[in-house]
Amino acid sequence: MIDNPKSGMTLIVKTITRLTVGLILLFGIYIILHGHVSPGGGFAGGVIVALSFVHLMLAFGKDVAISKVSKNLASSLESIAALMFLSIALLGFLGGSFFLNILPKGTPFNLFSAGIIPLCNIAIGIKVGVGLFAIFLTLVIVEKSK
Amino acid sequence: MTLYFLCLMLFCVGLYGVLRKRNIIKMIVGLGIMEYAMNLFFVLMGYRFDGRAPIYAKDQEILNMVDPLPQALVLTSIVIGLAVTALIISIALRIYEKYGTFDITKIKKLKG
Amino acid sequence: MKAIDIIPLFVIIPLAAAFLISLVGRFIKRSSEVIIFISSLALLGFSIYARFLLNSAPGKILVYKIGGWAPPFGICMVMDGLSSFMLVTVNLIAFFVAVYSLSYMNQYTDKPKFFTLFSLMVCGMNGVIITGDLFNLYVFLEIASIASYALVAFGTEAEELEASFKYAIMGSIASAFIFIGIAFLYSFTSTLNMADMARILAYKQNAWVIPFTGVLFLMGFGLKSSLVPFHAWLPDAHPAAPASISAMLSGILIKTLGVYSLVRIFFNIIGSTQGYLTVLMFLGAVSMIVGVMLALSQWDLKRLLAYSSISQVGYVVLGIGLGTPLGILGGLFHLFNHSVFKSLLFLNSGSVDYAAGTRDLKETGGLGKLMPVTAKTNLIASMAIAGIPPFSGFFSKLIIIIACIQKGHFGYGLCAVIGSILTLVTFMKVQKFVFLGDVKDKLKNIKEAPFAMVFSTVCLAIICVLGGLMLLPSLRFFLDGAVAVVLKGTSYAGIVLEAASRP
Numbered sequence: 001m002i003d004n005p006k007s008g009m010t011l012i013v014k015t016i017t018r019l020t021v022g023l024i025l026l027f028g029i030y031i032i033l034h035g036h037v038s039p040g041g042g043f044a045g046g047v048i049v050a051l052s053f054v055h056l057m058l059a060f061g062k063d064v065a066i067s068k069v070s071k072n073l074a075s076s077l078e079s080i081a082a083l084m085f086l087s088i089a090l091l092g093f094l095g096g097s098f099f100l101n102i103l104p105k106g107t108p109f110n111l112f113s114a115g116i117i118p119l120c121n122i123a124i125g126i127k128v129g130v131g132l133f134a135i136f137l138t139l140v141i142v143e144k145s146k
Numbered sequence: 147m148t149l150y151f152l153c154l155m156l157f158c159v160g161l162y163g164v165l166r167k168r169n170i171i172k173m174i175v176g177l178g179i180m181e182y183a184m185n186l187f188f189v190l191m192g193y194r195f196d197g198r199a200p201i202y203a204k205d206q207e208i209l210n211m212v213d214p215l216p217q218a219l220v221l222t223s224i225v226i227g228l229a230v231t232a233l234i235i236s237i238a239l240r241i242y243e244k245y246g247t248f249d250i251t252k253i254k255k256l257k258g
Numbered sequence: 259m260k261a262i263d264i265i266p267l268f269v270i271i272p273l274a275a276a277f278l279i280s281l282v283g284r285f286i287k288r289s290s291e292v293i294i295f296i297s298s299l300a301l302l303g304f305s306i307y308a309r310f311l312l313n314s315a316p317g318k319i320l321v322y323k324i325g326g327w328a329p330p331f332g333i334c335m336v337m338d339g340l341s342s343f344m345l346v347t348v349n350l351i352a353f354f355v356a357v358y359s360l361s362y363m364n365q366y367t368d369k370p371k372f373f374t375l376f377s378l379m380v381c382g383m384n385g386v387i388i389t390g391d392l393f394n395l396y397v398f399l400e401i402a403s404i405a406s407y408a409l410v411a412f413g414t415e416a417e418e419l420e421a422s423f424k425y426a427i428m429g430s431i432a433s434a435f436i437f438i439g440i441a442f443l444y445s446f447t448s449t450l451n452m453a454d455m456a457r458i459l460a461y462k463q464n465a466w467v468i469p470f471t472g473v474l475f476l477m478g479f480g481l482k483s484s485l486v487p488f489h490a491w492l493p494d495a496h497p498a499a500p501a502s503i504s505a506m507l508s509g510i511l512i513k514t515l516g517v518y519s520l521v522r523i524f525f526n527i528i529g530s531t532q533g534y535l536t537v538l539m540f541l542g543a544v545s546m547i548v549g550v551m552l553a554l555s556q557w558d559l560k561r562l563l564a565y566s567s568i569s570q571v572g573y574v575v576l577g578i579g580l581g582t583p584l585g586i587l588g589g590l591f592h593l594f595n596h597s598v599f600k601s602l603l604f605l606n607s608g609s610v611d612y613a614a615g616t617r618d619l620k621e622t623g624g625l626g627k628l629m630p631v632t633a634k635t636n637l638i639a640s641m642a643i644a645g646i647p648p649f650s651g652f653f654s655k656l657i658i659i660i661a662c663i664q665k666g667h668f669g670y671g672l673c674a675v676i677g678s679i680l681t682l683v684t685f686m687k688v689q690k691f692v693f694l695g696d697v698k699d700k701l702k703n704i705k706e707a708p709f710a711m712v713f714s715t716v717c718l719a720i721i722c723v724l725g726g727l728m729l730l731p732s733l734r735f736f737l738d739g740a741v742a743v744v745l746k747g748t749s750y751a752g753i754v755l756e757a758a759s760r761p
Contacts, residue, residue, distance in 0.1 A: 083278065
């Protein structure tokens with residue numbers, strides 16, 4: 001399916017995409033994970049992750065991208081990420097207050113620091129990444145209504 | 147002050163697009179311009195002269211920062227704008243399916 | 259868990275319900291209905307419990323600091339008499355509408371999606387009511403608005419899409435004005451916490467910023483609550499939605515997003531001056547007359563109800579705009595009553611639509627014999643909305659008219675009386691063309707609506723009948739608490755900050 005010359009763009013675009021799409025995905029994950037020590041965070045990283053899939057879709061046609069992440073999987077993941085964010089917030093009740101940062105804060109500028117903030121960033125990153133991808137997907141395949 | 151007036155002008159351009167254009171896609175673009183104008187305005191509100199980006203870094207002492215709060219709020223507002231735009235565009239696509247046109251003057255089954 | 263921990267639950271429960279439904283609703287049949295029923299029942303229970311909790315709280319106010327951050331640094335949630343009043347209203351209607359939707363939504367596909375959006379809308383409204391932070395209010399307002407844009411287009415028919423598009427464009431313009439207003443207030447006071455903002459505004463005088471933001475908020479929230487110069491979207495958007503959503507939109511959404519926010523900002527933050535009050539009274543009176551005039555000439559049942567909503571919101575705004583204790587009492591009481599009977603009327607129109615398949619007044623007739631329960635509940639709601647003595651609507655309208663006369667605004671009092679008479683005429687027309695007369699041939703074999711639908715309409719009708727009892731001295735605390743908050747005006751700031759400084 002990937003090498004089908006009928007769907008998607010030309011060979012040049014496909015080759016470049018094959019080289020770069022992994023890098024874009026990795027960069028998005030990096031931005032999400034370092035959200036608490038550098039600019040960026042869940043939303044910016046999530047958008048980059050979504051863009052890597054959109055990139056795939058533009059270059060190879062929509063079937064390839066859907067084979068990686070189907071629409072149902074995207075919306076399930078989105079709900080799971082939202083519930084994850086909510087349960088992180090609910091964990092604060094263990095310490096006495098909603099959204100309380102109960103985990104140890106660590107030293108600033110370390111990767112493992114800032115308590116629940118990296119976890120929140122990961123949840124937001126997944127939510128935004130799949131959410132944006134799902135939006136793009138629904139706009140590409142406008143289902144013919146009855 | 148000039149910057150604020152330019153923001154106002156941008157806002158008015160967007161409002162003109164929403165109110166006067168006949169093509170619904172152009173109306174949505176106008177809505178987008180309006181949102182950008184107000185976000186820009188809010189960010190400008192937090193600007194201080196010679197201010198730097200509000201980021202704490204290792205071994206650096208930054209004394210003169212711009213106000214970080216509007217930037218965080220504008221990020222939220224951009225997300226909201228994204229949601230609204232995505233929703234309206236999908237509605238517009240469905241409208242095109244039903245009516246076969248993007249012209250707002252031909253889409254009038256309702257009296258309003 | 260401490261007792262105060264129930265305050266964030268008003269946002270947590272609907273949010274969790276929304277995403278749980280969207281996660282498991284597709285795989286497990288009927289799970290969405292179970293979740294929505296439990297969550298809305300829990301919300302109703304918690305909101306009533308919170309009202310009683312408030313009675314024993316010092317200063318009749320509860321402030322919840324999210325994440326342990328004290329205001330003005332963190333976001334706080336404020337539960338006072340007004341918020342609690344609105345929470346009970348919203349969750350009461352939301353519960354009955356949810357029960358109604360269990361059966362009503364059978365005619366649409368994809369129930370889980372509907373209940374997801376419904377929960378998000380409830381989450382947004384609860385958030386708007388309970389938050390103590392201005393930007394947080396904007397975010398929750400947008401959550402509720404976006405969910406309602408999507409719900410209006412839920413049927414994806416041509417008219418619904420068009421109405422939703424119009425509603426979304428108007429709603430976005432309203433949000434833009436509100437956002438700019440918030441930006442101005444932030445740059446002027448350097449804080450977003452409502453109480454802190456009120457404290458700073460009280461001693462920082464400026465000739466133009468406060469009136470300017472006042473106008474922006476009036477435009478924004480006026481569009482959201484569809485006062486008359488800004489009402490064009492409402493008669494399209496409300497009828498287009500599924501009937502249960504029309505009930506939510508007309509019953510509580512325009513009041514929460516529009517009237518409540520307007521009252522909170524104008525009375526508690528900016529501080530009410532005579533200028534604002536005059537404008538509010540004028541807009542209220544104009545809405546009252548124009549809305550009912552337009553309603554009178556409609557032949558589509560739901561469109562007629564939508565126009566009548568504009569008129570009834572006019573009563574609420576007029577009552578609050580009078581600024582006297584009696585006027586505000588009348589306005590808030592009418593807000594509650596209108597939520598109940600307008601939801602009931604929309605649910606009844608949904609039952610008629612469900613059973614007869616049409617809502618054109620010219621095509622229906624004689625349904626009173628075929629749908630006796632719906633006919634009776636509709637009669638009760640019509641009498642309540644028109645202000646016939648034993649029903650709840652009579653007392654609230656009477657209080658508003660007395661307050662008008664007390665303040666010396668005889669013209670507005672007369673407007674209210676005329677509006678009430680015209681409302682009576684409008685609903686007599688509904689009753690005559692839908693439920694009385696001869697049965698049309700093609701409607702011969704329709705049946706009463708299913709149990710869940712009848713159950714919620716009957717419950718709402720009982721509330722309509724008994725609504726007047728809320729003026730009894732032992733039950734007055736529910737309304738008086740809300741009125742006291744509005745009357746306190748900008749001293750709200752001191753009360754909230756003092757309550758927040760308690761551990």
